[in-house]
Amino acid sequence: MSVLTVVDVPPAAACCPPLSAQALAPQAAAELAPIFKALSDPVRLRLLSLIAASPEACVCDLTDAFDVTGATISHHLRVLREAGLVDAERRGTWVYYSAQRQALDLLGGLLASPATASHQGSLISAGSDVVRLLADPLRAQLVEILAGGPACTAYLVAETGAKQPNVSGHLKQLREAGVVGAEPRGRYTFYRLVPEMLQGAAAHLGDLAEQARANADNFRS
Incomplete structure (x- = not known):
């Protein structure tokens, strides 16, 4: 050897x-x-x-x-x-x-950027956009499926029962928002979730939950 x-x-x-x-x-x-x-x-x-x-x-x-x-x-x-x-x-x-x-x-x-806190802040601020993006049922379903691992468009079409153009359109929006990434493998393109973006959305929802608790007695009219 x-x-x-x-x-x-x-x-x-x-x-x-x-x-x-x-x-x-x-x-x-x-x-x-x-x-x-x-x-x-x-x-x-x-x-x-x-x-x-x-x-x-x-x-x-x-x-x-x-x-x-x-x-x-x-x-x-x-x-x-x-x-x-x-x-x-x-x-x-x-x-x-x-x-x-x-x-x-x-x-x-x-x-790497030394401004880790700033980076986390940008993820959280982007979280509200991600939350709005996932308001669509099909996009939310795609994200749920991709949480199980990377998948190609054909697999996502079969799992959702949606038409291929609709799935591709929603994947494009998720990709542009940074929620999923695309990875060519042979003749297929596989899509995978970007966990950090979901964490940012979760942090945004967590902040809203904390605000709701803090203002539970703040009745407004």
Whole structure:
């Protein structure tokens, strides 16, 4: 069993604060640029997402997920490996890849906003729009079904008994509001709930409940 050589995450970049909190130092920017360049290709970005979604992924499975040659996949994997985004381990005739969690944490921290409270506030303020959006029975039913896991349009049509154009129209509104996300997989597009948006709506309803309790004796005429 042999382990392929991997590039470590640049030490100067490992302690960078979020971009929205502080400007990058020239050295850190120079070290981080190759990592972002490695992710600028759609195939490489999807490869990384497939690898990161499981403890490890065999190159044989990764090759089958794309309509490109094995040599092209090998090239993209080498770029990701040299950028320090994935680890590679050879076992017999196959190579297994795993995500470099330190690198992913670095990128996540770099792109995060330090204003967590502000972000939560924006979710709560958007909650009232989500509540109004779910006032439609079919949209509420779609959300309830998607709570059980991602589903394609055909599945949602079968489960709701609604016509495909109606389901697609409601999914579009839910997507535009950020309540669901779309994920292409082969010839299907799967829709999944965004839990944070529902939490914002729940917080909005919780605030209304607290106001109702506080004003229970405030009769107005």
